Amino acid sequence: MLPPSPAEAPAPWDRGERAIVAASLGSLLLFHLWIGGRLELTEDEAYYWVWSQHLAAGYLDHPPAIAWLIAAGTRLLGAAGLAPSELGVRLVPALVGALGLLPAISLAHDRALAAFALVATPLLWLGGALAGPDVPLLAAWSLGLWAAARQRWGWLGLAAGLAMLGKYTGVLLLPLLLLSEPRAALRRGPWVAVALAFAVYLPNALWNVERGLLSWRFQLEHAAGQGAQAGAGSLALLGAQAGLVGPVLFLAALWWGLRHLRQAFAWSDEGGRIDRICWWTSAPVLLLATLTGGEANWAAPAWLGAIVGLARMGGRWSRVAWFGAGLSAMLSLALSAHAIHPLFTLDGDPMHRLRGGRVLGESVAAWGISPVYTTRYQEAALIHFYGGVPAHALPQHGRADQYDLWPEPPIPTGPQARVLFVRPYRADAPIPLDDLGWERGGPNLVTAYAPTADPTVSVPIHRWQVYEAWRPETGGR
Numbered sequence: 001m002l003p004p005s006p007a008e009a010p011a012p013w014d015r016g017e018r019a020i021v022a023a024s025l026g027s028l029l030l031f032h033l034w035i036g037g038r039l040e041l042t043e044d045e046a047y048y049w050v051w052s053q054h055l056a057a058g059y060l061d062h063p064p065a066i067a068w069l070i071a072a073g074t075r076l077l078g079a080a081g082l083a084p085s086e087l088g089v090r091l092v093p094a095l096v097g098a099l100g101l102l103p104a105i106s107l108a109h110d111r112a113l114a115a116f117a118l119v120a121t122p123l124l125w126l127g128g129a130l131a132g133p134d135v136p137l138l139a140a141w142s143l144g145l146w147a148a149a150r151q152r153w154g155w156l157g158l159a160a161g162l163a164m165l166g167k168y169t170g171v172l173l174l175p176l177l178l179l180s181e182p183r184a185a186l187r188r189g190p191w192v193a194v195a196l197a198f199a200v201y202l203p204n205a206l207w208n209v210e211r212g213l214l215s216w217r218f219q220l221e222h223a224a225g226q227g228a229q230a231g232a233g234s235l236a237l238l239g240a241q242a243g244l245v246g247p248v249l250f251l252a253a254l255w256w257g258l259r260h261l262r263q264a265f266a267w268s269d270e271g272g273r274i275d276r277i278c279w280w281t282s283a284p285v286l287l288l289a290t291l292t293g294g295e296a297n298w299a300a301p302a303w304l305g306a307i308v309g310l311a312r313m314g315g316r317w318s319r320v321a322w323f324g325a326g327l328s329a330m331l332s333l334a335l336s337a338h339a340i341h342p343l344f345t346l347d348g349d350p351m352h353r354l355r356g357g358r359v360l361g362e363s364v365a366a367w368g369i370s371p372v373y374t375t376r377y378q379e380a381a382l383i384h385f386y387g388g389v390p391a392h393a394l395p396q397h398g399r400a401d402q403y404d405l406w407p408e409p410p411i412p413t414g415p416q417a418r419v420l421f422v423r424p425y426r427a428d429a430p431i432p433l434d435d436l437g438w439e440r441g442g443p444n445l446v447t448a449y450a451p452t453a454d455p456t457v458s459v460p461i462h463r464w465q466v467y468e469a470w471r472p473e474t475g476g477r
Contacts, residue, residue, distance in 0.1 A: 047378070049074070049131075060400060061401065066166070097139065100138060101304075103147075104142035117328070136165070141159070145308070157194065160173050160201075180281070243331075244296060256306060260309065286306075355461060360387075360462070361384075361389075367466070367468065372390075372392070374394070375423045392406070392408050419469050425463035
């Protein structure tokens, strides 16, 4: 492999370009820090925070990077005497998410366009404010694009290893980069990258091997289950991508991918190597996510290469990309305002995921009873974070989760022994404690409300049942 040819290498940075890139990434970071302290944690963010209280080389659902990033932020603020908070959970992921875009942006001919377009997407502007595994994955993916383009094999190995520690989708990064230049397999550098990537990822690999490949099997079965239901789900995923990046940028990126289809296989063309890197790390990812019909964020890494590729084109398509990025920015700002205070009322509003945890946690804590059991990791995590009460999701009563790998809290004994059981509202169906000989009262109802576009009206968005239970020999309440 040769260094980038003059035709494809980006021009030196100029002052205006640096200013726009710095303003774009700085705005993204400041917004994430601001909104990160105003919005409640989602169920999954609270779940990852619980992981950060039990640091390990792996977890059932994902590799460990997000737990370590959350632990860094919460402990940093804790050292300053601050209590656990939403900002603490999101602090370090926000830094990694914003600064991690810079390597990929540097590959564009129009770096200002690449920075503005990436930052403007709802995927990164609002979605990137949440502390989830996609944050370390995208940062490592960005570093991998830059390292492959510059043939920095050590950096490429580090990026590929970190991508796999971020999310299992990261396993695609290094093979896709090698597919962009198959002749590289004949040289030593890429194999150095492979060895280093394996060394970086080794802790999670050993964690899986020691547990019978538990996490790998869990995610493969999850992906297979989604693939079995593909069809309408695939169309829904594509539609979601238009919302995540903005409709014009979405169509422009699809057109870019189709236009560069032939060039993607023109491996003898050294002048198009960076464009091939962008194509191979975007189009196959989007195709794979579409075929599996999975969750919308599964395709997130595809948009790094696609938008950088758009920002390498110039001409009228550069103007189309600027226009599309402007529309995406308007959409992102509208969604951000809606997250703070609803602009419209919508059944099943995705923003409702950002409300309700505090009500649940503080309500359960008011009972003053421990331990607390739930059927799902979502309630257990929210109660732990917002109520300060360690809760445990009972195994075999919901989907498999990390709580299945942790020991259950000891059941209290004695005349005053009490436990709480919490679940989403399900009328008066039996609860797991009924089969274990417990007696119970309730259910007591906890309801979370969300504001609407009408400031005088709020609507119920979540309801939970809370049961107080005791052993018959304790003599009741």
